[in-house]
Amino acid sequence: MYLGKVYVSYKPSVLDPQGTVIQNKLGQLGFADVDSVKQGKYFEIKLKADTKQDAATQLEELTQALLINPNTETYRYDLEEVSA
Amino acid sequence: MYLGKVYVSYKPSVLDPQGTVIQNKLGQLGFADVDSVKQGKYFEIKLKADTKQDAATQLEELTQALLINPNTETYRYDLEEVSA
Amino acid sequence: MSQVPTEMQAEPTPAEIKQSRVYQQWGLTQAEYEQICQHLDRLPNYTETGLFAAMWSEHCSYKKSKPVLKRFWSQNDRVIQGPGEGAGVIDIGDGQAVVFKAESHNHPSAVEPYEGAATGVGGILRDIFSMGAQPIAVLDSLRFGEINDNYTKHLVDQVIAGIAGYGNAIGIPTVGGEIAFDDVYKGNPLVNVMAVGTLDQADLHVGKARGTGNKILYVGAATGRDGIHGATFASSDFESETEQDRSAVQVGDPFLEKLVMDATIQAVRQFGSDVVGIQDMGAAGLVSSSAEMAGKAGNGVHLNLDRVPQRETNMTPYELMLSESQERMLLVVKPEALERVAKLFTDAGLSAVEIGTVTDDGRYQLQFHGQTVTDVEVNYLVTPPKQHQAERVPHRLETEDRTQYQPQIEDASATLMQLLGQSTIASKAGLFRHFDSMVRTDTVIRPGGDAALVRVTGTNKGLALTTDISGRYTYLDPEIGGARAVVEAAQNITVTGATPIGLTDCLNFGDPDDPEVYYELDHASQGINTIAQRLNTPIISGNVSLYNETDGQPIYPTPMVGMVGLLQDVHQATTSFVKQAGDLVYLIGT
């Protein structure tokens, strides 16, 4: 069994209203040293695969097929073998 | 300048409706080897700090103050120094 | 109960329970525990103790407020169903009926404002469609601390977002409500939600497990460990320092509830009386719904817990029975229709599993891994010992000089400006614009008026809806305060042109064991009752929320009244907005 952690974030050109709201709130709460906040999505996906390479292929395919919208989002991922 | 990457996920006992819906859809799309999907949040936070230790303290404080809901969520983070 | 299933091996034994008195943390008193031991003629095990604690909590049993509620006038020739079911039902002519109820979600919203408010909406909607009705509107009555406080701002944002998040997604319009701010609610905000539905009277269903041999069908979401002991949690003082309480958090899934709602309504319409009874799983989830349904029918019920759909692994009977996972319902179905009814739900992608049978032995029996883990009398389980609550006139009413509350007005226009500047009086449009008030396209009068008006789909009839609270008045004079809430609601209804036909209420009070609080509860209810009777608006449903205190400081005694009015022709509706320059303004009344 493999555990893939997929991190999805907006492309830099895309407005991230939620990030902005959080950034402003942090400012109000006194976190004056915060320079920028971006919010994205995080997925933990467990999948069966024979090899790590196979798991990676599956993970990339499903991420591109469903998890992200390529117009506005990019992603990266970590992958590790875990016990079932 | 430091870049903190904060990963927030639901505690295991908390219902994750989004993860469930995504998991079902992946199954229908033919990703039969997917065992479970959990959706969480991902934040990229840039902040000024004198030392890495100081940055870590700030990051933890702000995460607990605003980014997570301690009733339902847990978090982990990575921290690295970056150019401003 | 010989071999203990592995899941249960960590549980304290009956003897250990007796010794540690863990039940006291769950809200059972020593006397109650001893009475249970005596009745059973043995020590209750862990599961049973948990079931009693939940069922005998104030939240589930109304053991403390019952003497007050019993007095409520709830019958006239229009009333089809008064208190005692998921919601009350009133005839609106032409074979149709309106179904409504209000519910509080104060404690969950205090610890977890978004999910607390959201699941409040989800819960009250289940009460409506569990009667076989189509929900058509939601209203909300909210109380917070003063808005200049940062934490309060956060609460307001989250509560509003939670109501919007659930109501908008499930597609039932939020058409009205009210919001006010006062420091007494700072640590204990009030989130009261009212839902309204309509049905053809032939489709009316109630939560009774009638008919020996009928099957108990579990539908909806799987059961997780969320919200275990929410009912007892709602029946105790809220202490701001106890972080541990916070595990009682449920997350709502409006998407799933929409599927459950549509399938339930379809089941009722398609299968009629083959669906014998319906009840939602609310507070104290599976135990409360199944035991109440059996109790109301005078029957027994046997459940096989291995069949309960489970979201997590290794759940114990205790956890399965007390979980407050959302979006779950119990249906009692005739065996011959079971498969077809279940299919309706499974086709929508929902769980639908037969988990037990209605019996004639009056026993509440639970099987788990081949063992009987609970065997008690249904009637006993659903009937907590009678309580007598002491009452005393609140000290302030006897001693304080009331003239101090009389406004000193020297400069009327300055006072007017001050009033208009108050957050409680200011327009709430910025908040209610987050609610979808138009979906279902029957909302004739949207938020912003005195009462909302919703057309009964496919007819010219309209239902006027409002909620009102008079906490400050009730603090100054409980009876007048209660009466005033009803009067105000009736006035709001009348403004649309509709005739008030019935009401529901949420009684938000402090600790009922405080004789002064109980006095407030008693007298405010009397005030409500007297006026309700005079206005011919029977009290057909409601809810009680006690223990609204922070660190021993109670909120104002705050009864909320939700009222429904009937307008024969929506085209006759009037709104409270000024229409054009030159129109005359009259002041009527005294």
Place this chain on the structure above:
Amino acid sequence: MKAAVVQFPGSNCDVDLVKALKQFDVAVDVVSHQQTDVFDYDALFLPGGFSFGDYLRSGAIARFSPIMTTVKQAAAAGKTVVGICNGFQILTEADLLPGQLMQNETPGFICDQVGIEIENPATRFTKAYDRTEITLPVAHGEGRYYADEATVAQLNTQHQVVLRYQTNVNGSSDHIAGIMNEAGNVFGLMPHPERAVESLLGNADGQGFFRSLLAPVDVH
């Protein structure tokens, strides 16, 4: 005209759309998102709501529903395809329209009546209007239309922008409230014309949309 309203799990404006279409005497069926054989309709409507809870991204999961194959074929065949609110979100996710609907600039759901400029009055969706300024209801949390600059420019030059907000309620690129495809038969819009067909409910400005659809097609 024979119309179908597609019902996705979580759709909640399907009933409203059916009601509105019936008011204009359109023969209308509600069809399940799982259906695949719905070819004999002149128009397909994807209604508002929260298909699949709007989880992940609005429209992201619905775009894989079996019926979307038929919707694409109908679109390619020049039939009328309309996505309102969540339907618009599904159409962009399914690449039947360019761009994407994203979280409002100020996060939070907005339910309001807003001023709308009919930017292109010569479409099969707008031709019956006798004025270009109307008011329509909006009700969305993810209604900010976003596309890259080149796409927006192209939409403008090709007159594919059908509706614009007079005041940019949600931060959409170029105030865009509704667009159509190049062929002019696929239309996505965030405002809800189906909620504005009865003056009893306070707004009848959506009627022009339904009248346009019912007018002979060759005018375009």
